[in-house]
Amino acid sequence: MLCWLRDFVLPPAACQSSYSQLVYEILFEDLDRNGDGVVDIMELREGLRNWNSAFDSDSEKTILQAADSNADAGLDFEEFVQYLQDHEKKMKLAFKSLDRNNDGVCMYSPQLA
């Protein structure tokens, strides 16, 4: 689904930190459908389903509760990045499943390719 990202995010020589930052920004923009700078529960649910149908129906609640550090029922970009950094390994697994042609090239994969 998001494998088109590789055309923008690669080459693998890109610095890992700026690469991650770029991925976070693209993911956040992808989730924030109405562009108000906050990902609410509905946007999160829709986004997770679009990314990977393996996310179960409570995933968005779990993520929102864990990531919404100021408890305003929405994720701003800083909260989103913090969550991804805290859960990077788990998210990598999820993103890896997006690699439909199994060429090892998708999200976060330059160091694996």
Ligand SMILES: [Ca+2]
């Ligand atoms: Ca929004």
Ligand SMILES: [Ca+2]
């Ligand atoms: Ca928040």
